[in-house]
Amino acid sequence: MPLSELIHLRQLLHQNPETSGEEINTAEKILSFFAKLKPDQTIQNLGGNGIAFIFKGKYPGSRSLFRAELDALPIQENKGLSYRSQTEGKAHLCGHDGHMTIACGLGEKLAAQRPENGEVVLLFQPAEETGEGARRILDDPKFRQINPDFAFALHNLPGFPLHQVVIRKGTFAAGSTGLTIFLTGKTSHAAHPDAGINPSQAIAQLIQILPKLPEKLKRFALVTVIHVEIGSLAFGTSAGKGSLSLTIRAFDQNDLESLIDLITEESIRITSSEKLGCEFSFVEKFAVSKNDPKAAYIAEEVMKGLNLNLWEKPEPFRWSEDFGLFSQSCPSYLFGLGAGENCPQLHEPTYDFPDELIETGVRIFEGIARKLNG
Structure with missing residues (x-):
């Protein structure tokens, strides 16, 4: 799929936000997108409205998981976008529409060329904003089918140069x-x-x-x-x-x-x-988001190979991320992707995810998946 179609998907998701625990229509849109990609296994209603798509390799190997978030915020958008939120009082003001689109882009890459070994799981998590979604997913008996060896996630970061990758070993976020x-x-x-x-x-x-x-x-x-x-x-x-x-x-x-x-x-x-x-x-x-040394090495080697601008943050972020709970269950790695120094901050009424980040995010995620699973 051309990048323009992924941008169209991102803007469609932006127009139709649903808040934590309500993400039924958002999940349907993601399911519709993946129908043509024919994943080897689809798990629905995971921890509520969550979905997991599994792409299997020919040979045994590790299982890597890439997470995106389904939910939007209960905040009124205040930006004159052609694709602005169609739901009063709700908007994708944290960039989860962009994170979902990046995971969808990875799905396209895996559908075009299946992993050689192991499995790659694309997880779309509900209720990240309230800190409830990760716990519900981990407690869901269906999660045992995809219990990962490694888990990865990204978050866009306004205030950092566009495309800059913000990394940290150990604690990434409080x-x-x-x-x-x-x-x-x-x-x-x-x-x-x-x-x-x-x-x-x-x-x-x-x-x-x-x-x-x-x-x-x-x-x-x-x-x-x-x-x-x-x-x-x-x-x-x-x-x-x-x-x-x-x-x-x-x-x-x-x-x-x-x-x-x-x-x-x-x-x-x-x-x-x-x-x-x-x-x-x-x-x-929200649990502390802690980056595993081995997962960090794998991801950062990929980023260096892509010649991206990496910056190692000296102190953890003071905000929290629901991905932290995954880091307590398996080796995990969370990193930031600069959304531009003049981009409005997350949760502000004028924030909008920069579509330029979609391709960068897909390249990083695919690089990690290929390094682990071929």
């Missing part, structure tokens, strides 16, 4: 989790606050203390307060309940888990002293 702490006291009349149990003092302490807990760890970690709620706007009432929401992140998985323990222990200590009930709710859990 792990993170969202946490809401619910405090329950006792509502009373505002004229008699002593008759109730108001959570405001405890929340004030938590806001001061919890963001400082990363100082107890040796490596990078961060606690960000994102939302606070106390009582309701009723001037005759002393609040009896409240909540505090945080985002917790770290470059090391053990540090992330240690920090969560510190936060829960400190929260229980403070709320107990204030005679408050305390409950925790965790959401959007």
Whole structure:
């Protein structure tokens, strides 16, 4: 297929965004594209709306997996594109439309020339944005059919030169989790606050203390307060309940888990002293994305052979990627592809995936697949 047709596919996907867990029509479009490529095996409804296409070689060998993401964001697009989002309040503002297209381009290459040995799996993952999709896929019994020896993924990176490949050994991106702490006291009349149990003092302490807990760890970690709620706007009432929401992140998985323990222990200590009930709710859990040395060597040798502009980032990225969970299950490698220094940042209403990256992404993915599977 000419590159122009892949660009058309990318723009079609861009016009029809679906958010995490809703990606039914997106999956149908991908299935339709692969129907003519005749993969050796197709697995549908993987971890929800996920799909895997398997291309098999003639001889035994390793199984390599390449992942793309199906979901878009619940954000209104604000750019006058001819192929702008047709769905109000939803848009591909993270570039997953481009990532899918690159995986489709790899599918074309594999259909034209099957791998010599082993198997190549193209995985289209749902619910990446919420940090739920990778866990659902790994927990799905059908995943045992494609349990990979290596897994690879890319992410476009605005702010870096177009086509530059951003690499890192070890941690590539932080792990993170969202946490809401619910405090329950006792509502009373505002004229008699002593008759109730108001959570405001405890929340004030938590806001001061919890963001400082990363100082107890040796490596990078961060606690960000994102939302606070106390009582309701009723001037005759002393609040009896409240909540505090945080985002917790770290470059090391053990540090992330240690920090969560510190936060829960400190929260229980403070709320107990204030005679408050305390409950925790965790959401959007992302594991640390850690690049395996052997997978890194394979991918980076390919990139060098393609004479691409490689830049090794000295520090991991502070954002998180759901691909991190795959790196806990098999040797994995995540890399970045520069989307242009003046490209709007990810999740901004004016962001759009640069179509120029499609060919670069396909070349890298195919190079890795050929190196591993012939």
